[in-house]
Amino acid sequence: MKQLNVGLLGIGTVGGGTYTVLTRNAEEITRRTGCKINVIQVADRNVDYAKKVTSGKVDVTDDAFAVVNNPQVDVVVELIGGYTVAKELVLQAIANKKHVVTANKALLALYGNEIFAAAKANNVIVAFEAAVAGGIPIIKALREGLGANRIEWVAGIINGTTNFILTEMREKGLAYQDVIGEAQRLGYAEADPTFDVEGVDAAHKLTIMSAIAFGMPLKFNEAYTEGITKLQQADIKYAEELGYRVKLLGITKRTDKGVELRVHPTLIPEKRLVANVNGAMNAVVVKGDAVGPTLYYGAGAGAEPTASAVVADLLDIARLSGADASQHVPYLGFQADAVNDLPVLPISEIHSAYYLRLRASDKPGVLAGVTKILADKNISIDAMLQKEPDDNETEADIIILTHITQEKNMDAAIAAIEALPAISGKVTKLRMEELGK
Numbered sequence: 510m511k512q513l514n515v516g517l518l519g520i521g522t523v524g525g526g527t528y529t530v531l532t533r534n535a536e537e538i539t540r541r542t543g544c545k546i547n548v549i550q551v552a553d554r555n556v557d558y559a560k561k562v563t564s565g566k567v568d569v570t571d572d573a574f575a576v577v578n579n580p581q582v583d584v585v586v587e588l589i590g591g592y593t594v595a596k597e598l599v600l601q602a603i604a605n606k607k608h609v610v611t612a613n614k615a616l617l618a619l620y621g622n623e624i625f626a627a628a629k630a631n632n633v634i635v636a637f638e639a640a641v642a643g644g645i646p647i648i649k650a651l652r653e654g655l656g657a658n659r660i661e662w663v664a665g666i667i668n669g670t671t672n673f674i675l676t677e678m679r680e681k682g683l684a685y686q687d688v689i690g691e692a693q694r695l696g697y698a699e700a701d702p703t704f705d706v707e708g709v710d711a712a713h714k715l716t717i718m719s720a721i722a723f724g725m726p727l728k729f730n731e732a733y734t735e736g737i738t739k740l741q742q743a744d745i746k747y748a749e750e751l752g753y754r755v756k757l758l759g760i761t762k763r764t765d766k767g768v769e770l771r772v773h774p775t776l777i778p779e780k781r782l783v784a785n786v787n788g789a790m791n792a793v794v795v796k797g798d799a800v801g802p803t804l805y806y807g808a809g810a811g812a813e814p815t816a817s818a819v820v821a822d823l824l825d826i827a828r829l830s831g832a833d834a835s836q837h838v839p840y841l842g843f844q845a846d847a848v849n850d851l852p853v854l855p856i857s858e859i860h861s862a863y864y865l866r867l868r869a870s871d872k873p874g875v876l877a878g879v880t881k882i883l884a885d886k887n888i889s890i891d892a893m894l895q896k897e898p899d900d901n902e903t904e905a906d907i908i909i910l911t912h913i914t915q916e917k918n919m920d921a922a923i924a925a926i927e928a929l930p931a932i933s934g935k936v937t938k939l940r941m942e943e944l945g946k
Contacts, residue, residue, distance in 0.1 A: 526812030636822035644814030658797025669789035715759030724843035
């Protein structure tokens with residue numbers, strides 16, 4: 510029987526899950542592929558722990574390059590993370606004509622163009638289903654299942670940490686600072702949660718999905734990224750009163766002028782299924798011209814959900830191993846010579862509807878001044894909510910929902926509103942998406 514020998518770099522949470530799934534489901538995997546997939550070598554800095562996980566059945570080393578250079582290894586599974594040593598290891602594996610499976614979204618978002626070019630030159634596969642949304646097979650859906658479609662947009666909750674925080678803020682009425690500690694205690698947030706809460710992790714994943722959706726190079730450095738650290742409990746509450754939920758979304762859209770590539774807190778109508786994705790779960794909505802909106806939901810992280818995607822990539826390699834590159838699914842879903850270098854639009858050029866919250870003096874004429882400014886910028890109002898001031902206060906919150914307009918027009922209107930004598934402090938601005946058409 511055909512065999513595929515795997516070298517595993519890292520046997521922590523995902524690596525351990527991968528080894529467990531491969532071992533537990535070995536018979537099922539063999540039935541699916543006609544190939545026996547064997548982990549023959551593991552590299553981890555904690556050799557004793559690696560030996561414990563593998564029950565002493567696999568050769569263990571603390572030298573990852575020993576695995577990459579092992580002539581018996583057919584596939585290198587990179588699960589160590591980061592984008593310095595990991596990049597060297599992946600490129601060395603490719604140079605050694607080995608296939609690569611990785612869950613490393615940061616590595617691909619920053620260096621994927623170089624890695625895919627090297628893989629093509631060496632006629633090897635680089636598979637990365639686990640790099641985006643954990644166990645949800647969104648890469649395969651975009652690249653293969655929706656291959657008949659012209660993808661119009663992709664929007665997703667693709668970071669479980671921030672979704673957990675926003676769920677707690679909404680359900681328990683807590684402030685961000687009150688929730689982040691709980692997220693860390695439960696293991697949803699790292700000791701340094703910056704990549705998650707500032708939207709960087711989501712931007713890595715969105716960059717990959719955007720490239721596959723639209724057949725363009727990976728352009729992480731041009732993505733707009735805004736996190737949840739400044740989000741106020743009041744805005745989550747007011748959004749819900751108006752029939753919306755606030756989620757950190759990664760959004761990419763094809764337009765006549767280029768591609769929108771942005772991560773930020775977003776109001777979504779509560780009737781949308783994705784608005785009701787809570788806790789640490791992930792969900793991605795893809796709109797194709799033929800199929801319409803489609804939703805993909807599941808665990809975005811965790812040992813076995815992510816391992817599910819890693820092992821699925823190994824199954825694909827087992828089926829295609831030895832085939833010519835022309836028979837491989839293109840890395841980004843489009844033939845290499847057909848990739849278009851589409852421009853990424855600056856955030857000022859995107860089009861969106863908006864939620865505005867302003868603090869205003871409770872006296873006649875204030876609203877008229879605000880609405881005149883919006884009208885002068887050709888911004889129409891969809892809904893408005895004026896709250897009664899608290900006892901002994903002379904200012905109240907005004908919440909305005911607008912129809913779609915260009916961001917630079919909205920920013921100009923906000924600057925003019927903030928200059929009004931009756932307006933106190935800064936105007937809060939959040940973007941809104943319908944995600945239904």
